Amino acid sequence: MLENPRPTGKLMAANRGEIAIRIFRAATELGLTTVSIFAEEDRFSIHRFKADEAYQLDSSKGPVGAYLDVEGIVALAKAKGVTMIHPGYGFLSENAEFARACAREDIVFIGPSPDLLENMGDKTAARALAHSFNVPTLPGTEDPISDPDQALTVAHEIGFPLIIKAAFGGGGRGMRVVEKPSQLPGLLAEAQNEALNAFGNSAVFLERYISRAKHIEVQILGDQHGNVVHLHERDCSVQRRYQKVVEVAPAVNLDPKVRKELCDAAVALAKGIGYDNAGTVEFLYDMDKNDWFFIEMNPRIQVEHTVTECVTGIDLVRSQILVAAGLPLFGDEIAIPQQEDMPCNGFAIQSRVTTEDPEKNFSPDYGRILNYRSAAGFGIRLDAASADAGSVVTPFYDSMLVKVTAMGRSFPVACERMDRALREFRIRGVKTNIPFLENVIADETFRSGQAHTKLIDTKTELFHFKRRRDRATRTLSYLSDITLNGNPTAKNWKP
Numbered sequence: 001m002l003e004n005p006r007p008t009g010k011l012m013a014a015n016r017g018e019i020a021i022r023i024f025r026a027a028t029e030l031g032l033t034t035v036s037i038f039a040e041e042d043r044f045s046i047h048r049f050k051a052d053e054a055y056q057l058d059s060s061k062g063p064v065g066a067y068l069d070v071e072g073i074v075a076l077a078k079a080k081g082v083t084m085i086h087p088g089y090g091f092l093s094e095n096a097e098f099a100r101a102c103a104r105e106d107i108v109f110i111g112p113s114p115d116l117l118e119n120m121g122d123k124t125a126a127r128a129l130a131h132s133f134n135v136p137t138l139p140g141t142e143d144p145i146s147d148p149d150q151a152l153t154v155a156h157e158i159g160f161p162l163i164i165k166a167a168f169g170g171g172g173r174g175m176r177v178v179e180k181p182s183q184l185p186g187l188l189a190e191a192q193n194e195a196l197n198a199f200g201n202s203a204v205f206l207e208r209y210i211s212r213a214k215h216i217e218v219q220i221l222g223d224q225h226g227n228v229v230h231l232h233e234r235d236c237s238v239q240r241r242y243q244k245v246v247e248v249a250p251a252v253n254l255d256p257k258v259r260k261e262l263c264d265a266a267v268a269l270a271k272g273i274g275y276d277n278a279g280t281v282e283f284l285y286d287m288d289k290n291d292w293f294f295i296e297m298n299p300r301i302q303v304e305h306t307v308t309e310c311v312t313g314i315d316l317v318r319s320q321i322l323v324a325a326g327l328p329l330f331g332d333e334i335a336i337p338q339q340e341d342m343p344c345n346g347f348a349i350q351s352r353v354t355t356e357d358p359e360k361n362f363s364p365d366y367g368r369i370l371n372y373r374s375a376a377g378f379g380i381r382l383d384a385a386s387a388d389a390g391s392v393v394t395p396f397y398d399s400m401l402v403k404v405t406a407m408g409r410s411f412p413v414a415c416e417r418m419d420r421a422l423r424e425f426r427i428r429g430v431k432t433n434i435p436f437l438e439n440v441i442a443d444e445t446f447r448s449g450q451a452h453t454k455l456i457d458t459k460t461e462l463f464h465f466k467r468r469r470d471r472a473t474r475t476l477s478y479l480s481d482i483t484l485n486g487n488p489t490a491k492n493w494k495p
Helices: 017-029 070-079 096-104 114-121 123-132 148-158 181-199 256-272 305-312 316-324 411-424 434-442 471-485
Strands: 010-013 033-038 053-056 082-086 162-166 176-178 204-208 213-222 228-240 243-249 277-286 291-298 347-354 371-373 380-384 400-408 426-428
Touching: 010 017, 017 033, 017 316, 017 380, 017 400, 033 070, 070 082, 070 096, 082 316, 096 114, 114 123, 114 291, 123 256, 123 291, 148 181, 148 204, 162 181, 176 181, 181 204, 213 256, 213 291, 213 316, 228 256, 228 305, 243 305, 243 434, 256 277, 256 291, 277 316, 305 316, 305 347, 305 380, 305 400, 347 411, 347 434, 400 411, 411 434
Parallel strands: 010 033, 010 082, 033 053
Antiparallel strands: 162 176, 162 204, 213 228, 213 277, 228 243, 243 347, 277 291, 347 400, 371 426, 380 400
């Protein structure tokens, strides 16, 4: 079969920050002209300057609204001759109307079809699809629920504890754990309000809650010719408020039988729905009962795709672009190995360095970065966008500063390398969560592969921080002391 030629023309990243830069790098390697968009508040952000062309979005939409303006972004892309749009993650990455708007203007949307985005965006519909392909799902409501009395009836059938989840959206918003019946009405209202404010839709559903679970996700990649492969799994169990903090590939000490079942189920689901492009099928693994269940499917690139790239050697973003151009997975351009030959070399860990203060309940910090020295060396990968001296961290966007990925031939080596990398960072001007990340990486439960989704909530020692050496402050104190009081050695020195 003759392959389609490589795509040509202009590729726009409909996003910002490190993922926009990641997209530009892959597109540049393929010979595409890159196009950046930026909100007025982002006019000094590095992603603006990393593209061949850059255009400011409508300033009246606000710092976040500018990146959610479907009509404005597509009109700009059309006017500037853009031929492909990569949505990255967040913002419009799972918006079916955005994908349809691109198609109407003959712009290739780098992602699955609008119908698939719609089905996967509705978590109750996604659960039903998974069930239809014999993928186990947690006991829960088949449709969104809003009436407290109906919710209570269904809750007794599911059993307590249970979890309320937003039907449209993620990131931990619109989620509440309900331990007993008396809590349900109040927490249901809270979850609905939060979901409405975050996603514009108050629909929620109920699901059985697993107290000691691992969050395991399988990376899949499909093309437009019916081929689907998995690129192994990631363990994303280290979470805070349902937000991932540290990710590992592959999962450490996971039962090989369970690993195979999860990966096979992910491929079966993706093939069954005709999935094309990169996606992630997410599961909960009950550590006490050795059972696993489908949670959801993310039809986009993930923040933590780096660890999969490191252990497989496969550039996922490059593959996404070529798949969207119609090229087959097993052709000469994408050159994905057959499933039985899919590499998985060593282990990789990703830590998300954020400008949050772990000593103040992770409150975000803002301001100018006065000094920045990053980690480096063998086996370290950095994905960043605003991490350098002089950059200003604003309150408008996500607090992530840099993603640090450490690779090693074994998990202990990867841990040691990550610990070394975190200790190499020197960041002044804003607080970061690095001391907390150091504690997680050193934790025995994490290193033994037994981390679960409640690890951070149950291990108070993760919040005991060592006093850190601040060489800059010590030097300034020394200089001010000798300026005021003189050098004691020099004063008493006699020739």
